[in-house]
Amino acid sequence: MNLARRITLIGGAAVLASGFAVALPAEPAAAHGGFTFPATRTYACYQDGLEGGNGGSLNPQNPMCQEALEYSSYPFWNWFGNLISDAGDRHREIIPNGKLCGPTEEFDAFNRPGDWPATQVQSGDTVTFEHNAWARHPGTFTQYITKDGWDPSQPLGWDDLEPAPFDEVTDPPLREGGVEGAEYYWQATLPEKSGRHVIYSIWERSDSPEAFYNCSDVVFDGSGGGGGEDDTQAPTAPGAPSAGAVTDGSAELSWGAASDDVGVTGYEVHDAATGEVVATTSGGTSATVSGLQAETSYSFYVVALDAAGNASSPSPEVSVTTGSGGSGGGPAECTVDYSIANEWSGGYTANVSMTNEGDSALQDWSVAWDFADGSTVTNGWSAQFAQEGTRVTASNTDWNGDVAAGASVSFGFNAENGGSAAEPTAFEVNGETCTAS
Structure with missing residues (x-):
C-alpha cells in the first residue's frame, strides 16, 4: 500500500518474530476524521501496521507502534476517532499535560514519548494539509507547533507548544479522491523550525461541543537538511496517476507517493506530449490541471523532486478526455x-452523494427531495441549502459545481425533527428524476 506521504520510521524497525494478526472490524466504531498529511500518530501507525502485515493483519515495524498495538488495536482501526464528545472549547481545562496526543483511555498509548513515525517536511514551505473526512462536520481546524528546545523524551504538555497557532482555517473545502x-x-505555511517537532491539531465543531485531537510527528529538514550538495540520489518514480473529476477545462489527478533517502519536497505534473510542467505541488500527491481545451485528449505524467533538485524518473502516464463544455441542465442518468x-434525540446528521451516470460532464448541479418526517435542515456543508416546507434543494458551491461523467459529488447536513429520521426515497437532479440507491 502506498503511503499518502513519505513517512520515515525514524525510531528504527525490528520485525516481530511472531507478528501481530488483528482482524479488521466489520465497520469503524466511530467515524470522523484525521490528518493523512502530515500523518497523525494513529494514521502513521495504522499504515505502518498494514505495510508490515499480510492480508489485512497489523504487524507494525516501528517500535512505538508495536507497543501501542500491544496496548490496544482500537486506535489503529479507529485512527480517525481521537475525540472528546463534550469538549466545548475547554481543551486546556479538560486535557491534562501529558495526555494531549491521546486524551481518552482508548488512545492513551499514543501519549508515550519516543521516535514515532514522522513526516519529513521543509522549514517555511507552503504545503497542502489533508484531513480525512469520514464524517463531514462544520468547524475550525487549529494547528500548533512545539517550541524550540522542547523535550521529546517527555510526554507532550501544553507549555511545550508555541502560544499562538501557526495555522487556522474554518470550514475548508472538501474533495473526493483522497x-x-x-x-x-487547504494551504498552510509551515513555521521556521529544524529537527523533530510535533504539530498539534484541534478540530472543533461549530454544530456541537465535540472536538478532535491529533499529534503529527514531523522532522524539518531546514533548508535542505541532508539534501544539499552532497545529495545525489533521486527520488523513486511516483505511482501511476489516476484521474478524478474531468471537466471541459480541467482534470483532477492523484498519484502514489515517491520515496527518497532524505525526503520528497514536491511534484511536477507534465504534459506528456510537450513535456511542459502544467501543475506543481509542495509535497501533495494530487493536483488540478487547468486551462485545458474542451473535447480534447491529454496525457500526463508526474516527476518527484527532492531538496537538492534531484528529479525522479517519470511516473506512468494517465490519459484523459475533457468534456464538451455544455451548459449542463441535468445529466442523462444519475444516482443519489x-x-x-x-x-x-431530536436530530441527526445525513450524508448525500450524487453520481453523474451520464456521458458528459454536469455543471451547476442541484439535488432536491421532500422530507417525510418533518425535518428541518439547520446547517450543512459542501452545498448551499434552501428549504420551503418539506422541500429541500441542495446546490453546488463555487468550488464543486463540475461533476465529470462517472464522477460523484458529496455533501451533508444536520437536521432537526420530532421523531425518528426517515430517508427520502425520491430525488431530482437539476429538475430530472434521479435514481435513489
Whole structure:
C-alpha cells in the first residue's frame, strides 16, 4: 500500500518474530476524521501496521507502534476517532499535560514519548494539509507547533507548544479522491523550525461541543537538511496517476507517493506530449490541471523532486478526455445515495452523494427531495441549502459545481425533527428524476 506521504520510521524497525494478526472490524466504531498529511500518530501507525502485515493483519515495524498495538488495536482501526464528545472549547481545562496526543483511555498509548513515525517536511514551505473526512462536520481546524528546545523524551504538555497557532482555517473545502476517501484540504505555511517537532491539531465543531485531537510527528529538514550538495540520489518514480473529476477545462489527478533517502519536497505534473510542467505541488500527491481545451485528449505524467533538485524518473502516464463544455441542465442518468450518519434525540446528521451516470460532464448541479418526517435542515456543508416546507434543494458551491461523467459529488447536513429520521426515497437532479440507491 502506498503511503499518502513519505513517512520515515525514524525510531528504527525490528520485525516481530511472531507478528501481530488483528482482524479488521466489520465497520469503524466511530467515524470522523484525521490528518493523512502530515500523518497523525494513529494514521502513521495504522499504515505502518498494514505495510508490515499480510492480508489485512497489523504487524507494525516501528517500535512505538508495536507497543501501542500491544496496548490496544482500537486506535489503529479507529485512527480517525481521537475525540472528546463534550469538549466545548475547554481543551486546556479538560486535557491534562501529558495526555494531549491521546486524551481518552482508548488512545492513551499514543501519549508515550519516543521516535514515532514522522513526516519529513521543509522549514517555511507552503504545503497542502489533508484531513480525512469520514464524517463531514462544520468547524475550525487549529494547528500548533512545539517550541524550540522542547523535550521529546517527555510526554507532550501544553507549555511545550508555541502560544499562538501557526495555522487556522474554518470550514475548508472538501474533495473526493483522497488517500483514504473524501478529505478536507487547504494551504498552510509551515513555521521556521529544524529537527523533530510535533504539530498539534484541534478540530472543533461549530454544530456541537465535540472536538478532535491529533499529534503529527514531523522532522524539518531546514533548508535542505541532508539534501544539499552532497545529495545525489533521486527520488523513486511516483505511482501511476489516476484521474478524478474531468471537466471541459480541467482534470483532477492523484498519484502514489515517491520515496527518497532524505525526503520528497514536491511534484511536477507534465504534459506528456510537450513535456511542459502544467501543475506543481509542495509535497501533495494530487493536483488540478487547468486551462485545458474542451473535447480534447491529454496525457500526463508526474516527476518527484527532492531538496537538492534531484528529479525522479517519470511516473506512468494517465490519459484523459475533457468534456464538451455544455451548459449542463441535468445529466442523462444519475444516482443519489442518502444515508443517516448519526442520530440523536431530536436530530441527526445525513450524508448525500450524487453520481453523474451520464456521458458528459454536469455543471451547476442541484439535488432536491421532500422530507417525510418533518425535518428541518439547520446547517450543512459542501452545498448551499434552501428549504420551503418539506422541500429541500441542495446546490453546488463555487468550488464543486463540475461533476465529470462517472464522477460523484458529496455533501451533508444536520437536521432537526420530532421523531425518528426517515430517508427520502425520491430525488431530482437539476429538475430530472434521479435514481435513489
